[in-house]
Amino acid sequence: MKINVSSVFLLVFLIVVTAMCLLLVYFVFRTTFYVNYLTTCKPESHGFCYIKKIKLSIPNEFLASLEQISETEGTRVEIYKKRQKAISIQKLQAKLPAIVEWYKTLPAKISEIIGEPVKITPLKQPNSLSLVVYEKEGDYIDWHFDTNHYNGRFFTLLLPVTVAPTCGNYQYKNAAGDVETLYLQQGEAILFEGDRVFHKGKELCKNQRRVVLSCTFTSSHTITPPEAILNFIKNWGIFGEIS
Numbered sequence: 001m002k003i004n005v006s007s008v009f010l011l012v013f014l015i016v017v018t019a020m021c022l023l024l025v026y027f028v029f030r031t032t033f034y035v036n037y038l039t040t041c042k043p044e045s046h047g048f049c050y051i052k053k054i055k056l057s058i059p060n061e062f063l064a065s066l067e068q069i070s071e072t073e074g075t076r077v078e079i080y081k082k083r084q085k086a087i088s089i090q091k092l093q094a095k096l097p098a099i100v101e102w103y104k105t106l107p108a109k110i111s112e113i114i115g116e117p118v119k120i121t122p123l124k125q126p127n128s129l130s131l132v133v134y135e136k137e138g139d140y141i142d143w144h145f146d147t148n149h150y151n152g153r154f155f156t157l158l159l160p161v162t163v164a165p166t167c168g169n170y171q172y173k174n175a176a177g178d179v180e181t182l183y184l185q186q187g188e189a190i191l192f193e194g195d196r197v198f199h200k201g202k203e204l205c206k207n208q209r210r211v212v213l214s215c216t217f218t219s220s221h222t223i224t225p226p227e228a229i230l231n232f233i234k235n236w237g238i239f240g241e242i243s
Helices: 005-032 059-070 088-093 097-103 107-114 227-240
Strands: 051-055 077-078 082-087 129-134 141-142 154-160 170-173 180-181 189-192 198-202 210-218
Touching: 005 141, 059 082, 059 097, 059 210, 077 088, 082 189, 088 097, 088 129, 097 129, 107 154, 107 189
Parallel strands: none
Antiparallel strands: 051 189, 077 082, 082 129, 082 141, 129 210, 141 198, 154 189, 154 210, 170 180, 170 198
């Protein structure tokens, strides 16, 4: 039987497209289907139950530079369930390398709070350390779980760069299933396990601006091939960069 080369290419193309569509459906289901994990949490002596407001702030000498970077750098994302600007660790490394060095000092403190050793996520990952910027009216991120691509636990630390009150506050569903809003003052941050906490960023109001430094940590750097593919797609979609 004679095989037509164009038919083979078409078949391969259809297989790839189908696989990508299935991955997308899986990704959406995994991040948006609500399960109340907080009811199963049994905090140890440290008292960390997937989410906690902690005392920690960005050193003052970095704040002005981070604000400037948030105004001039980054990729806007306006897709289903998300409107914001993201600035990757690669951009931060180029513009303010000292903030990356500060990030490297945090695992000991984070490990103490959660009661388990963690390390920073690989620096080649755009979201390892990033700025998240809400700058236009209506900017937000809808209810979701974070995607943990690692063979271990995955944590996010959110530190405010701007502290002026806005409509765009962090919200999550607590153990009772009720919506809880967290307001951050100077010197406060949110530490949470994003694939266990269903959360969102509320819509920004007119003439407001909210800038947050996101630091990520994991108990393992190992990523399986399927998770690596999902991670690749996510990074390309959010940052316009690949890891």
